[in-house]
Amino acid sequence: MVKRVGILTSGGDCPGLNATIRAISKSLYRLFKNKIEIVGILDGYHGLIHGKYRTITEKDFADILTLGGTILGTKRTPFKLMQVVEEDNIDKVSEMKKNYNKMKLDCLFCLGGNGTHKTANLLSEEGLNIIALPKTIDNDIWGTDISFGFHTAVDIATDSIDRAHTTAKSHKRIIVIELMGNKSGWLTLYSGISGGADVILIPENPYDINNILSHLNKRFKNGKNYSIIVVAEGAYSISEAKIKKKKRMELRKELGEKTATNIIAKEIEKLTGFETRTIVPGHIQRGGSPSAYDRILATQFGSYAATLAKNEQFGLAVAMVNNKITSNRLSDVAGKAKLITLDCPMITTAKQMGICLG
Ligand code: F6P
Numbered sequence: 001m002v003k004r005v006g007i008l009t010s011g012g013d014c015p016g017l018n019a020t021i022r023a024i025s026k027s028l029y030r031l032f033k034n035k036i037e038i039v040g041i042l043d044g045y046h047g048l049i050h051g052k053y054r055t056i057t058e059k060d061f062a063d064i065l066t067l068g069g070t071i072l073g074t075k076r077t078p079f080k081l082m083q084v085v086e087e088d089n090i091d092k093v094s095e096m097k098k099n100y101n102k103m104k105l106d107c108l109f110c111l112g113g114n115g116t117h118k119t120a121n122l123l124s125e126e127g128l129n130i131i132a133l134p135k136t137i138d139n140d141i142w143g144t145d146i147s148f149g150f151h152t153a154v155d156i157a158t159d160s161i162d163r164a165h166t167t168a169k170s171h172k173r174i175i176v177i178e179l180m181g182n183k184s185g186w187l188t189l190y191s192g193i194s195g196g197a198d199v200i201l202i203p204e205n206p207y208d209i210n211n212i213l214s215h216l217n218k219r220f221k222n223g224k225n226y227s228i229i230v231v232a233e234g235a236y237s238i239s240e241a242k243i244k245k246k247k248r249m250e251l252r253k254e255l256g257e258k259t260a261t262n263i264i265a266k267e268i269e270k271l272t273g274f275e276t277r278t279i280v281p282g283h284i285q286r287g288g289s290p291s292a293y294d295r296i297l298a299t300q301f302g303s304y305a306a307t308l309a310k311n312e313q314f315g316l317a318v319a320m321v322n323n324k325i326t327s328n329r330l331s332d333v334a335g336k337a338k339l340i341t342l343d344c345p346m347i348t349t350a351k352q353m354g355i356c357l358g
Contacts, residue, residue: 002106002129002309004037006053009070010044010077010112010119014137014149015290016298017111018064018071023302024109024133025061031310039103044112045077045119049092051099065295068288070111079118093126100128107309111135113147114337117317121334129314131305132330137286140184142336143328144319148298152291153180154190160281161195161228168226174216174268174276175228178261180285182234184339187285189346192230192355199227199356201260203234204340206241207358209267215356216272227274233259235358300325 007024009017021040028036040060042052064071082092100108100123107129110120113136120132134141137153157179168175177197179188185202192200199215201207216227237260240248249258257263265276290298301318304325308316316327340347350357 002032002036002312004039004104004106005309006039006041006048006100006103006105006108007056007072008041008044008048008108008110009072009074009135010110010116011074012076012113012136012286013069013074014135014286015068015152015288016148016294017069017074017135018061018067019290019295019298020111020133020135020148020302021056021071022061022064023299024306025056025058027303027306028309029058031306039105040072041108043073043075044116045082045092045096046075047073048096048099048108049077049090050095051102053103065299066289068290076115077119079115079122082119082122093122096123097126097128105129107131107314109133109305109309113138114141117141117330118334120317121330124315124330129312130330131308131314132317132333133301133305134317134319137187138181138184139186140337140339141317141333142338143317143333144321144338145323146297146320148290148294148301149286150187150190151293151297152288153187153285154194155291156285156288157187157191157230157281158194160279160284161191161197161230164228164279165196168228168277171275172225174226174265174274176261176265176268176276176278177228177230178233178259178278178280179230180282181232183337185232185235186340188230188232188235189340189350193346193350193353195228195230197228197230197355199229199358200350201229201231201235201264201358202340203232203236205342205357206236206238207260207264208238209264209271211356211358212264213268213271216268216274220274229264231259231261231264233261235260
C-alpha cells in the first residue's frame with residue numbers, strides 16, 4: 001500500500017514542471033482519499049543524494065499550474081557520474097537508496113529528460129519504486145511522441161523567428177537564429193517550419209555550406225533579398241562530421257566559437273556579401289509560463305502517473321503514443337534517444353515547403 005511518495009525534478013528546467021507536480025499531487029489526494037503524504041525532493045537527484053527534502057501540502061501546489069520553472073528546484077547530476085565515487089567519497093547510489101528509505105517513501109516520481117530516465121532506471125533496478133515522467137524542450141525521449149515543455153519552447157522560438165523576419169526584411173539581411181537542442185533538432189525543425197524559416201539546420205543532418213549559399217542565391221534571384229536560417233545549437237557541417245566530437249570542439253575553440261551559428265553567418269557574409277546578423281534566444285526558450293497545450297499534457301501525464309502509483313505499477317516511464325497516454329518500461333527507455341530520422345514525415349513536409357535542410 002502506497003502511503004508516502006516523493007517527487008523530484010531533475011536536469012534542465014522547462015515550462016510544465018509545476019503543472020505536472022500539481023497534477024500528480026491533486027490526483028494522489030483524490031485517489032487515496034487524502035491518506036497520502038507527499039515529499040518534495042529539492043534540486044533533483046542532488047537532493048536525494050544529500051537528503052534535502054520538504055513535505056508538500058495542498059498550499060504548495062495552489063496557483064502553480066501556470067508557473068514556469070520548478071518549485072522544487074533542479075540540478076544537473078550527470079548519469080555518468082552517478083556510479084562514480086568522487087573526492088567527497090560519497091557513494092551516490094547507496095545514499096539515494098538510504099535517503100529513500102529514511103524518508104519512508106513507497107514510490108518516487110522522477111520528472112526529467114534522458115539523463116533523468118537513466119538514473120530513474122538505475123534506482124528501479126536497485127529495487128526502488130520509480131515512475132518517470134517525460135520533460136524536455138528537446139522532445140528527444142525515446143518511446144513518447146511528445147514531452148511536456150516542448151510545445152511551449154516551439155511557441156517561444158517561433159515568436160523569435162517571427163520577430164527576426166520583419167527586421168530581416170526591412171534591412172534586407174540574412175538572420176541566423178540559434179535554437180536549443182544539442183543532440184536533436186526537433187525544436188529547430190518544428191519552430192523553423194512554424195516560423196517559415198528558409199533554411200533549417202539540425203544535428204541529425206550535417207550541413208553543406210554550399211547548399212545553403214546556393215539556396216540563398218536562388219532566393220535572391222527570385223527577388224527575396226532577405227532570409228531566415230534556424231540552426232540547432234548542436235548542428236555541424238559535413239566536414240566536421242568527418243572528425244570526432246572532441247576534435248571538432250577543439251577546432252571550434254580555436255575559432256572562438258562553441259556552436260556553428262557565427263561560423264555560418266560569417267561564411268555567408270564573406271562568400272555572398274549579404275549582410276548577416278545572429279540571434280541566440282538561449283534559455284528564454286525554457287522560461288516562463290507553459291502553453292495551454294503543455295498545461296493539458298502535464299496534467300494528463302501527472303494524473304496518469306498518480307494512477308500508476310495507486311495501482312502499484314512501478315519501473316515505468318509515462319508516455320504519449322498515438323495521442324494516448326500510456327507507459328513504457330523504464331528499462332526500455334533508459335540509454336536511448338529519439339532522434340530525427342531523415343525519412344520522418346516532418347522532414348518530408350519541410351522539403352515540400354522548399355526549405356533548405358543544408
Ligand atoms: O535539455 C534541454 C536543454 O535546454 C538543451 O536544449 C540544451 O542543450 C541544454 O538543455 C542547456 O543546458 P543548461 O541549462 O545546462 O545550459
